[in-house]
Amino acid sequence: MKRALLLLLGVGSLSAQVTFDRIVNAAKEPQNWLTYSGAFGSQRHSSLSQITPANVKNLELQWQYQVRSLEKFEATPLVVDGVMYTVQPPNDVMALDASTGRVFWIYSYTPSSDARPCCGRVNRGLAILGDILFMGTIDAHLIAIDAKSGRPIWNREVAKAASGYALTHAPLVVKDKVIVGTAGGEFGIRGFIAAYDAKTGNEVWRFHNIPEPGEPGHETWKNDGWMHGGGSVWVTGSYDPETNQTFWGIGNPGPDWNGDPRPGDNLYTDSVVALDADSGKLKWYYQFSPHDEFDYDSVQVPVLADMQWKGRARKVMLWANRNGLMYVLDRTTGEFLQGKPFVEVNWMNGFDEKGRPMRVSGKVPTRDGTLIFPGNQGGTNWYSPSYSPRTGLFYIPTWGDYSSIYTKNDVEFEEGRNYGGGRPRGTVNLARAPLNVRKDGEGFGAIRAMDPATGERKWEFKMSDVTDAGILTTDSNLLFSGGREGFFYALDARNGELLWKATLGGPVQSGAITYSVNGRQYISVNAGSSLFAFALRQ
Amino acid sequence: MIYRKVLFMRVFTAFSFIFAAGLAAQHTYTSGDIEDGALLYRGTCVGCHGPDGNLVPGIDLPHMKLRRASNDDQMIAIIRNGVPGTAMPPSNVTEFQAGTIVAYLHSIGNTAGGAASAGDAARGKAIFEGKGGCTSCHRIRGQGSRSGPDLSDIGAYRRAPEIEKSIVDPDAEILPQNRTVRVVAKDGTATTGRLLNEDTFNVMILDSKDRLVAFPRANLREFTFVDKSPMPSYKDKLSAQEVADVVAYLSGLKSVEVK
Structure with missing residues (x-):
C-alpha cells in the first residue's frame, strides 16, 4: 500500500535544522515560509518587499511544476532555505528547488481504499521540525518523513478511515509535538484534536471536540447525539507563544442539516477552542454558531493580531466565519469583542451581551x-484570509450575494456512511467555471478589505465567479489572490486597485506564499494542477 | 427549460412525492428535490434513456418497466453501481441524489405525454420553417439562425411537455446558457446577444449577427441581462393543433448524424 519513490536528483542546499525557536521567530527569516500560514500568528503576511506596487507589473513566470494528479491541488508549500516542500494530491510529498522548480525527491504514499473523504482527496500541506516533515493523510494517518531523503520515519494511524475519518490539513508543530485534527464531519465521526511526539509518533494528548459524559460541555448534547456529533478539523490552527495556547476551528455538528437528533448547543462544534499546547486542556472556547443546521464549519484560520482596541493595546483574534460574520475576540481570554456581517446574513440578527447570536x-x-x-459554502470558507499590520486591514476571500435553500430529511447513523440529514440546494451551479453565465444574485467572488476595529468594509475587489483562493499580503502593500477563473493577480492592499494579473489556466485553490532565494523574492501559488513561481524580470 | 430566477423568488409547489424505499426508511422528496433529480437525469441519464426514459428497448423508467429492478431501492443501486457487462455505467451520485432521480422519473410517469402525441411532425416541420418563422432565430442541422438555441437534437433531452411550454410561455424557463445580455461600449456601441461566458475581465457573446465577440469589461460602460426571453409566445400565433405539430416535429429530433 505504501511505497517510497525516491528520486534523488541532487543535493539540496545545506540548511540548519528548523528548530521550534526558528518557527516562533519566523518573522525574522522572511525568506522562508515555515508553517502553513507563514508564522504562528497565521496572518499570511510577509515583510518581503522587493516586489512593490510600482514594479509588480514586471512579475514574470520563473518556473512551473505540473503535478501528476488531476485532483484538487490545495496544498500550501513550505520553503526552508531554498527548498520547497509541498504535497501532490492525494499524499505525495515533494521537495523542489525553490528557484527552479526541479524536484529533489518524491515520497509517494498510497492511501488505503478505506479512505472516504467527503469532498475530494485533498491535502493542504506539511509541517516541519528539525529535519522532519509531517503529513496527515486522507486515510487518517500521520507520517513523519526525512526532509533530506524523502524516506518515511514513522507512520501512525490517527483514526479509522473506514469510519469516515481523514486528515487533510497541514499539521502544526508546537515545541516537540505535532498537532492534527480529524476531518469527516459528514460521516458522523466524533472529531478530536491530538498531539503526537515528533520523534516517536506516540500520542501525547487528545482533546475531544465532542465532550463525552463527565467532560465540560457534554451538557450541550441533550441525548446520545454526541456519539456521532461530528466536530471535524480540516484547516491548520494557530499558536500564541506568550500564552502557550493553540487555537483551532472546529467543524459542523452531525448530522449537518437536521438538528433534531442532537438537541442543544452541540459544543464544541462551530467553535474556536484555545488549548494548552502542552496538555491539550481547554483554556477557553467561543461558539460561533450554536446548534448549527447550515454546515457552517468554523474551520477557518485563526488570525492573531496585536492592535489597539478601543484605546488600549489588545491581543486579539480575527475570524472571518463561514456563517457570514467577522469576529474580533480577545485571544487570551476568549472574550467576545465584536461580530459583524461581512456578507448578507439572514439566519441571525444580532448578539446578546455575551456574544451569542440571536437566531431569526x-x-x-x-x-x-x-x-x-x-449559503452552504459560506460567506467564506477554508480559504486563508490575511491581516496586514501595515494597512491594519483584514482581507477576506468572500462569496457575496450567495444563498442556499436548506432542506432536511430523516437520517439514521450508519458507520462510515454519509450522515447529512438533508442538503442545501444551490441557487447556482457551483461548478460553473470555465463557462460562467451567472447573475450577481447567484453569488460572486470578492476580496473584501475590512477594518477590524469597526467591522466596516474599506474596499472590495469583485470577481465574476466565486473563489476558493486564499490571500497573501506583504509589507510593500501588495495583496495576491486568485479565483476559480484561473486568474492570479496583485492588488494594492490599501485600495484594491488591480496592479497585475496573470492567467494560469486553472482555478486557484490555495493561498499564495512568498519567499526569497539568493536575495530574489518569489511569489508562488497553485492553479489547476500546477505550481507556479513568479519573480521580477531581471 | 429551467430558468432559476434566483431561487428565493421561486414558489414551491405544494406537492411532495413519497415512495417506498424497501428496507430503508421511507423518504420524502420535495418538489425541489425532484427538480434536482431532473437536472441529474438530464445531465447523466438522458443521453441513453431519452427524455421520457423509454429510449432503451424494453425499458420504460417512469413506468417501472425494468429488467433488473422491481423497486426503488434496486433502481437506486443500479444508478449508483451500474450494471456490469452492459452499457449502464456506475455513477458517483449519492444515494439521496439517486433517489431524487427515481422520484423525478416517477413524477414524469404521472404526467401525460403532452401535445406530441396529437401532433403531426411533417406539418410541424413546415410550420417551423414557414409560418412560425422559427428559423429566424433557431437552427436545426445547419439551417437557420444561431441567435437562439440550436434545436438539432432537442428531442433527445427535452420532453414534449417541456418543449410545448417553451413555445407558449418562453419566459417561464430560460436555461442559464440561453441568457441574453446587452452590452454598451464606452463609445456608445450597443450589442445584444447570447451570453456564452464571462469572467472578471471579459464578456463573451454570440451576437445577433452570429459573431463570437469578446468584450474587455474595461471597455464597457453597461452590461445588463435581458430578463425576458427574446422569443415571443406562440400561444396566440399558432393554433393548439399547430403547436402540437411543432412539438411533434421537435420531439422527433433525437440525434445529429455526423458524417
Missing part, C-alpha cells in the same frame, strides 16, 4: 426548504 425565527431547514444567507 423560522430560519431553519425544513422539508420544503428555507432560503438562508449565506
Whole structure:
C-alpha cells in the first residue's frame, strides 16, 4: 500500500535544522515560509518587499511544476532555505528547488481504499521540525518523513478511515509535538484534536471536540447525539507563544442539516477552542454558531493580531466565519469583542451581551426548504484570509450575494456512511467555471478589505465567479489572490486597485506564499494542477 | 427549460412525492428535490434513456418497466453501481441524489405525454420553417439562425411537455446558457446577444449577427441581462393543433448524424 519513490536528483542546499525557536521567530527569516500560514500568528503576511506596487507589473513566470494528479491541488508549500516542500494530491510529498522548480525527491504514499473523504482527496500541506516533515493523510494517518531523503520515519494511524475519518490539513508543530485534527464531519465521526511526539509518533494528548459524559460541555448534547456529533478539523490552527495556547476551528455538528437528533448547543462544534499546547486542556472556547443546521464549519484560520482596541493595546483574534460574520475576540481570554456581517446574513440578527447570536425565527431547514444567507459554502470558507499590520486591514476571500435553500430529511447513523440529514440546494451551479453565465444574485467572488476595529468594509475587489483562493499580503502593500477563473493577480492592499494579473489556466485553490532565494523574492501559488513561481524580470 | 430566477423568488409547489424505499426508511422528496433529480437525469441519464426514459428497448423508467429492478431501492443501486457487462455505467451520485432521480422519473410517469402525441411532425416541420418563422432565430442541422438555441437534437433531452411550454410561455424557463445580455461600449456601441461566458475581465457573446465577440469589461460602460426571453409566445400565433405539430416535429429530433 505504501511505497517510497525516491528520486534523488541532487543535493539540496545545506540548511540548519528548523528548530521550534526558528518557527516562533519566523518573522525574522522572511525568506522562508515555515508553517502553513507563514508564522504562528497565521496572518499570511510577509515583510518581503522587493516586489512593490510600482514594479509588480514586471512579475514574470520563473518556473512551473505540473503535478501528476488531476485532483484538487490545495496544498500550501513550505520553503526552508531554498527548498520547497509541498504535497501532490492525494499524499505525495515533494521537495523542489525553490528557484527552479526541479524536484529533489518524491515520497509517494498510497492511501488505503478505506479512505472516504467527503469532498475530494485533498491535502493542504506539511509541517516541519528539525529535519522532519509531517503529513496527515486522507486515510487518517500521520507520517513523519526525512526532509533530506524523502524516506518515511514513522507512520501512525490517527483514526479509522473506514469510519469516515481523514486528515487533510497541514499539521502544526508546537515545541516537540505535532498537532492534527480529524476531518469527516459528514460521516458522523466524533472529531478530536491530538498531539503526537515528533520523534516517536506516540500520542501525547487528545482533546475531544465532542465532550463525552463527565467532560465540560457534554451538557450541550441533550441525548446520545454526541456519539456521532461530528466536530471535524480540516484547516491548520494557530499558536500564541506568550500564552502557550493553540487555537483551532472546529467543524459542523452531525448530522449537518437536521438538528433534531442532537438537541442543544452541540459544543464544541462551530467553535474556536484555545488549548494548552502542552496538555491539550481547554483554556477557553467561543461558539460561533450554536446548534448549527447550515454546515457552517468554523474551520477557518485563526488570525492573531496585536492592535489597539478601543484605546488600549489588545491581543486579539480575527475570524472571518463561514456563517457570514467577522469576529474580533480577545485571544487570551476568549472574550467576545465584536461580530459583524461581512456578507448578507439572514439566519441571525444580532448578539446578546455575551456574544451569542440571536437566531431569526423560522430560519431553519425544513422539508420544503428555507432560503438562508449565506449559503452552504459560506460567506467564506477554508480559504486563508490575511491581516496586514501595515494597512491594519483584514482581507477576506468572500462569496457575496450567495444563498442556499436548506432542506432536511430523516437520517439514521450508519458507520462510515454519509450522515447529512438533508442538503442545501444551490441557487447556482457551483461548478460553473470555465463557462460562467451567472447573475450577481447567484453569488460572486470578492476580496473584501475590512477594518477590524469597526467591522466596516474599506474596499472590495469583485470577481465574476466565486473563489476558493486564499490571500497573501506583504509589507510593500501588495495583496495576491486568485479565483476559480484561473486568474492570479496583485492588488494594492490599501485600495484594491488591480496592479497585475496573470492567467494560469486553472482555478486557484490555495493561498499564495512568498519567499526569497539568493536575495530574489518569489511569489508562488497553485492553479489547476500546477505550481507556479513568479519573480521580477531581471 | 429551467430558468432559476434566483431561487428565493421561486414558489414551491405544494406537492411532495413519497415512495417506498424497501428496507430503508421511507423518504420524502420535495418538489425541489425532484427538480434536482431532473437536472441529474438530464445531465447523466438522458443521453441513453431519452427524455421520457423509454429510449432503451424494453425499458420504460417512469413506468417501472425494468429488467433488473422491481423497486426503488434496486433502481437506486443500479444508478449508483451500474450494471456490469452492459452499457449502464456506475455513477458517483449519492444515494439521496439517486433517489431524487427515481422520484423525478416517477413524477414524469404521472404526467401525460403532452401535445406530441396529437401532433403531426411533417406539418410541424413546415410550420417551423414557414409560418412560425422559427428559423429566424433557431437552427436545426445547419439551417437557420444561431441567435437562439440550436434545436438539432432537442428531442433527445427535452420532453414534449417541456418543449410545448417553451413555445407558449418562453419566459417561464430560460436555461442559464440561453441568457441574453446587452452590452454598451464606452463609445456608445450597443450589442445584444447570447451570453456564452464571462469572467472578471471579459464578456463573451454570440451576437445577433452570429459573431463570437469578446468584450474587455474595461471597455464597457453597461452590461445588463435581458430578463425576458427574446422569443415571443406562440400561444396566440399558432393554433393548439399547430403547436402540437411543432412539438411533434421537435420531439422527433433525437440525434445529429455526423458524417
